[in-house]
Amino acid sequence: MQICTKFLHIVLIRYIIDEEMWREKYMDYGKFKILIVDDVQEVLDATAGNIEVIEAQAITEINPEKALEFLKTNKVDLILLDYFMPEMSGEEFVNKLREFDKNTVIYLHTGYADEIPSDEMMKKLNIQRLYK
Numbered sequence: 001m002q003i004c005t006k007f008l009h010i011v012l013i014r015y016i017i018d019e020e021m022w023r024e025k026y027m028d029y030g031k032f033k034i035l036i037v038d039d040v041q042e043v044l045d046a047t048a049g050n051i052e053v054i055e056a057q058a059i060t061e062i063n064p065e066k067a068l069e070f071l072k073t074n075k076v077d078l079i080l081l082d083y084f085m086p087e088m089s090g091e092e093f094v095n096k097l098r099e100f101d102k103n104t105v106i107y108l109h110t111g112y113a114d115e116i117p118s119d120e121m122m123k124k125l126n127i128q129r130l131y132k
Contacts, residue, residue, distance in 0.1 A: 032056040033075070037067045037093065038082040047080065064088040068096055076104060083110040 034056055036047050041062060048058035059076065061067035064087055071079075079097075083090035090108050097104070 032077050033059060034078045034080060035059045035061065035067060035076040036080045037061050037064055039085040039087065064093050068093065071097060072100060079104055079106045081106055081108050083108045
């Protein structure tokens with residue numbers, strides 16, 4: 001199962017980078033910064049490890065409030081955000097983020113396939129994708 005998860009993360013990250021036409025801007029993936037926000041340390045570690053395989057810079061944060069503070073003074077190219085966290089939902093996080101950053105690309109992910117945000121909310125908050 002762990003190998004499958006790692007393979008999925010590698011495919012997902014490469015897909016995200018290639019799909020968004022960021023390849024021209026980031027011919028060297030090492031310049032590409034991805035912030036991962038999740039309340040499960042194992043998910044942070046596995047995702048960061050897989051991002052590092054393509055030599056992009058992975059920044060992890062288990063606390064959504066600290067992630068928001070980080071984003072006030074630091075620019076990232078992509079945020080991979082857990083939708084269900086005990087301290088703050090993904091929707092709350094994005095609402096707070098959009099108060100000072102309207103453009104950073106956000107991909108939500110969730111392990112709960114039956115509880116996903118509405119398309120209306122995704123559009124309103126300028127969230128690019130949802131992965132289950």
